Amino acid sequence: DAKTTQPTSMDCAEGRAANLPCNHSTISGNEYVYWYRQIHSQGPQYIIHGLKNNETNEMASLIITEDRKSSTLILPHATLRDTAVYYCIVRVNFGNEKLTFGTGTRLTIIP
Amino acid sequence: DAGVTQSPTHLIKTRGQQVTLRCSPISGHKSVSWYQQVLGQGPQFIFQYYEKEERGRGNFPDRFSARQFPNYSSELNVNALLLGDSALYLCASSLDFGFRGNQPQHFGDGTRLSIL
Numbered sequence: 001d002a003k004t005t006q007p008t009s010m011d012c013a014e015g016r017a018a019n020l021p022c023n024h025s026t027i028s029g030n031e032y033v034y035w036y037r038q039i040h041s042q043g044p045q046y047i048i049h050g051l052k053n054n055e056t057n058e059m060a061s062l063i064i065t066e067d068r069k070s071s072t073l074i075l076p077h078a079t080l081r082d083t084a085v086y087y088c089i090v091r092v093n094f095g096n097e098k099l100t101f102g103t104g105t106r107l108t109i110i111p
Numbered sequence: 112d113a114g115v116t117q118s119p120t121h122l123i124k125t126r127g128q129q130v131t132l133r134c135s136p137i138s139g140h141k142s143v144s145w146y147q148q149v150l151g152q153g154p155q156f157i158f159q160y161y162e163k164e165e166r167g168r169g170n171f172p173d174r175f176s177a178r179q180f181p182n183y184s185s186e187l188n189v190n191a192l193l194l195g196d197s198a199l200y201l202c203a204s205s206l207d208f209g210f211r212g213n214q215p216q217h218f219g220d221g222t223r224l225s226i227l
Binding site for chain 2: 034036041042043044045046049087097098099100101102103104
């Protein structure tokens with residue numbers, strides 16, 4: 001699986017959009033970009049995933065660059081409950097389906 | 112609908128003992144994966160099971176084993192416990208496997224295992 005690089009920590013003001021970047025320069029053509037978050041003392045929560053097109057769901061938007069070497073997770077209106085560690089993961093779409101977690105980005109929403 | 116459920120939520124064992132952790136996947140999900148999360152780190156993959164067969168194994172010693180039952184629930188067993196096995200053990204389920212994959216894994220809240 002391709003390696004990802006994320007900032008260690010970020011702050012965002014409540015009500016503003018939180019933009020979390022992720023670099024995955026060695027991604028291959030059959031690998032998807034997945035985002036999970038983990039709130040303290042809970043299991044990781046699935047947020048969104050995509051291959052090459054931008055994706056949006058009720059939680060967030062995922063913007064993937066045209067060369068697929070980086071992506072950005074956007075939380076449009078951050079709330080205090082969005083404070084968590086956010087993991088960007090690259091995974092093949094079939095076969096070995098393990099998720100390889102890095103250390104993620106610790107996002108703190110500031111009132 | 113119920114999510115992934117794990118039991119027990121907390122467990123305390125001593126070195127050398129054996130432990131069994133249990134996981135019930137989301138209804139309709141056929142694939143179960145296990146992860147270990149040591150404090151301050153991201154989860155590390157241990158096993159994946161689909162249709163009662165092991166489909167993937169991470170870099171863990173043979174003291175770790177698992178199985179999946181006909182109802183798709185799963186157990187993780189760890190023998191000869193070491194202090195370093197203290198961790199949060201997470202179970203995740205997904206709808207399917209293989210070419211029908213690209214299904215997100217959904218996690219339970221884990222079993223917190225402490226070794227004294």
